Amino acid sequence: MAAFCRGRHRWKKINCLHIFSRKLTGKVRLFSLGCMTAQLGQKVAVLDYVEPSAKGTKWGLGGTCVNVGCIPKKLMHQAALLGTAVKDLNYSVAVQNHVKSLNWGHRVQLQDKKVKYMNLKGSLVDEHTVRGLNKAGKETILTAKNIVIATGGRPKYPTNIPGAVEHGITSDDIFWLKKSPGKTYCSLNKLLHILGVVVEIFVMFEFGCPPFLFVQQMAGLVTDYMEAYGTRFAWKSVPNRVDKLPSGALQVTWTNTQTGGEHKDTFDCVLWAVGRAPETKALGLDKLGIQLNKETGKIIVGADESASVPNIYAFGDIGEGRPELTPTAIKAGKLLARRLAGQSAELMNYDNVPTTVFTPLEYSCVGLSEEEAEKRHGKDRIEVYHAFYKPLEFTVAERDASQCYIKVVCERGGNGKILGLHFTGPNAGEVAQGFAMSFQCGATYSHLVQTVGIHPTCAEEVVKVHITKRSGLDATVTGC
Numbered sequence: 001m002a003a004f005c006r007g008r009h010r011w012k013k014i015n016c017l018h019i020f021s022r023k024l025t026g027k028v029r030l031f032s033l034g035c036m037t038a039q040l041g042q043k044v045a046v047l048d049y050v051e052p053s054a055k056g057t058k059w060g061l062g063g064t065c066v067n068v069g070c071i072p073k074k075l076m077h078q079a080a081l082l083g084t085a086v087k088d089l090n091y092s093v094a095v096q097n098h099v100k101s102l103n104w105g106h107r108v109q110l111q112d113k114k115v116k117y118m119n120l121k122g123s124l125v126d127e128h129t130v131r132g133l134n135k136a137g138k139e140t141i142l143t144a145k146n147i148v149i150a151t152g153g154r155p156k157y158p159t160n161i162p163g164a165v166e167h168g169i170t171s172d173d174i175f176w177l178k179k180s181p182g183k184t185y186c187s188l189n190k191l192l193h194i195l196g197v198v199v200e201i202f203v204m205f206e207f208g209c210p211p212f213l214f215v216q217q218m219a220g221l222v223t224d225y226m227e228a229y230g231t232r233f234a235w236k237s238v239p240n241r242v243d244k245l246p247s248g249a250l251q252v253t254w255t256n257t258q259t260g261g262e263h264k265d266t267f268d269c270v271l272w273a274v275g276r277a278p279e280t281k282a283l284g285l286d287k288l289g290i291q292l293n294k295e296t297g298k299i300i301v302g303a304d305e306s307a308s309v310p311n312i313y314a315f316g317d318i319g320e321g322r323p324e325l326t327p328t329a330i331k332a333g334k335l336l337a338r339r340l341a342g343q344s345a346e347l348m349n350y351d352n353v354p355t356t357v358f359t360p361l362e363y364s365c366v367g368l369s370e371e372e373a374e375k376r377h378g379k380d381r382i383e384v385y386h387a388f389y390k391p392l393e394f395t396v397a398e399r400d401a402s403q404c405y406i407k408v409v410c411e412r413g414g415n416g417k418i419l420g421l422h423f424t425g426p427n428a429g430e431v432a433q434g435f436a437m438s439f440q441c442g443a444t445y446s447h448l449v450q451t452v453g454i455h456p457t458c459a460e461e462v463v464k465v466h467i468t469k470r471s472g473l474d475a476t477v478t479g480c
Helices: 027-039 063-068 070-086 091-112 216-228 326-340 370-377 392-397 428-440 445-450 459-464
Strands: 003-006 011-014 016-021 044-049 121-126 129-133 139-143 147-149 153-155 184-186 199-203 232-235 237-244 250-256 262-267 269-271 276-278 312-314 355-357 363-367 382-388 405-411 418-424
Touching (some): 063 070, 147 326, 216 418, 370 418, 405 459, 428 459
Parallel strands (some): 147 312
Antiparallel strands (some): 121 129, 237 250, 355 363, 363 418, 382 405, 405 418
């Protein structure tokens, strides 16, 4: 690719000459091509000139996309979204009204589908009989060929802590409060701080990582981000008691398990987020001999969602070893319905289920963690590609993006089958949902780098990852 370019006093021979006008689209791609060509050892020159618009507007280096296209377009779009969002601030009432509309919608759908809805508390009599009680204690007996249990779970209270139940609330209550909870003591929470509430999070777990975040590295990124924006964490702190003071404030006493020191502070609200328990205790499962996991209380099920007693099935959060995620339960339930109707033999595939944690910096993942991939394949047989990137939405607002991170875990060698994808950043769930489908098709790293990104998006950064952890190189995304 030889070309000649005139220098100040003489003609120079160079390997590649890129000449373009920023009136043309695609010039920023040529700019990138020039950089890439130079990185490949070629001698390169780039000629760039702005022909002013009819109004005399001109701009700097980078072409249409950078100056008058993708980048300013997306930033102005973000500004418009923020302006619209300001009008939507009365969220508490709106959320409650929307949930109530969904309640009604579900009843209507059941009626339309000829499903009889009965507001009864049920328990099993035998493998074909269910006993239902209404609020007044009136009994109704129902019989069926098959019985399906999908009672889900409810949030736990730390019952060994005096005052926890009397003075604390859970996720069952937080979304239905009539006023702001104020200064809140919480075990693992993130929503309240965004709504302008002072939140202190007390992490009671010895390994120092919030368990809902699955992966230690990603957990660290998310909690660092939360701390930077005002959420206070008290690591390895175990609450001892909650007392209500004459003023109405709640005094929480806790112990730091590392130092052994005892501490106290007052709060307006105490929110427990210490896990969920399956709703199986009142179902009469022991009478039928249905096997449960003694530690979790969940029903032990087979690949077809069957319990240990014939004609009894269970799916969703109460199934032992099943992901506690609504979409998996919905899909598993539909497949079970088809099998029970004799229309299909297809089983639910619980591998590579994507999920998102809606922390202020969202975290989403699909597939294996780096740690799990190492256990299954060995450290020398996996390759981890990663990148720290800056979302465009963060630039004008000058928000810290040091925790925005992508990690793609692959098999080492061959085409590099993708084993796991992890993403922290805006709209993480939307990003992971798209890539999750590729896992069902056996996506490889080769497929990933052949994919064209949508510019300018955060998801685009995933298809550009090329730095490996093994290399030790700086994984911060920069210009060309």
